Amino acid sequence: MANEKSPENRPLTGWLSRFAPGVRKIVNRRDTPDNLWIKDPDTGDMLYRTDLEAALWVTPSGRHMRLNAPQRLKVTFDDGLWEEIAPPDVPEDPLKFSDGKPYRDRLSQARKAAGRKDTMAIGVGEIDGVEAVVIVQDFSFMGGSLGMAAGEAFVAAAQEAVKRGLPFVCFTAAGGARMQEGALSLMQMARTTLAIQELKAARLPYVVVLTDPTTGGVTASYAMLGDVHLAEPGALIGFAGPRVIEATIREKLPPGFQRAEYLQEKGMVDRVVPRADLPRTLGLILSMLMDGKRAA
Structure with a gap:
């Protein structure tokens, strides 16, 4: 239909909007760093950057990055x-x-x-x-x-x-x-x-x-x-x-x-x-x- 909204502008509906009304605001944040998660080169696990920094950039597998x-x-x-x-x-x-x-x-x-x-x-x-x-x-x-x-x-x-x-x-x-x-x-x-x-x-x-x-x-x-x-x-x-x-x-x-x-x-x-x-x-x-x- 001519008045149908494009996918990116379509309102958030369903269970996600009821349980997390602020989810659109979170998803659309422009200040989220691209490297929030870092891959462990040994295990392939995704590590939270803040935790990795606190560990002096040493992964749980022992890799000294x-x-x-x-x-x-x-x-x-x-x-x-x-x-x-x-x-x-x-x-x-x-x-x-x-x-x-x-x-x-x-x-x-x-x-x-x-x-x-x-x-x-x-x-x-x-x-x-x-x-x-x-x-x-x-x-x-x-x-x-x-x-x-x-x-x-x-x-x-x-x-x-x-x-x-x-x-x-x-x-x-x-x-x-x-x-x-x-x-x-x-x-x-x-x-x-x-x-x-x-x-x-x-x-x-x-x-x-x-x-x-x-x-x-x-x-x-x-x-x-x-x-x-x-x-x-x-x-x-x-x-x-x-x-x-x-x-x-x-x-x-x-x-x-x-x-x-x-x-x-x-x-x-x-x-x-x-x-x-x-x-x-x-x-x-x-x-x-x-x-x-x-x-x-």
């Missing part, structure tokens, strides 16, 4: 408070690189998606009462890839620790070097190593927390040069990925290969620590390495 830089800093520092240190600026796209899409466009897109200028974030605050400089690698920004900006940020953070006489903590998460910066990216492996030597010369602790995933040139440099190496449960840690290794050696890898627990068993990781226990564990380690000195 990836955190972005602000989330990591918030769960690490006491009361979620820290002083932010801005990483230094570096030249953008020095090689005028394009892989079908200009590198500048990729940077712009990544910055818009991640809400930050590059992968590294630096904060200063207390971890279980011990003041420390913390640098976090954000995997959501171009896979946490190591480029000039990341290397410069690491050097600046290490030097800030030396300047303040504080221990230095690094949370790693990376797919490797940033190919769009070529050899300039690989040079950051050497530069970060030299920055760690400055910490050692100042007799300041350098503690690494390996998170999922930590691979490539990051593993081959500052990720494995700590005084103590902690790791989150299930984190993938290695140089090349398991599939690349299997294809190269034409053999099946052992169960759990390159996972945090496997590396602890082989001596490459000192301890695997659940996320909820990390602040307390870091506080104890830093306190011992700093001879019991804590913030006033």
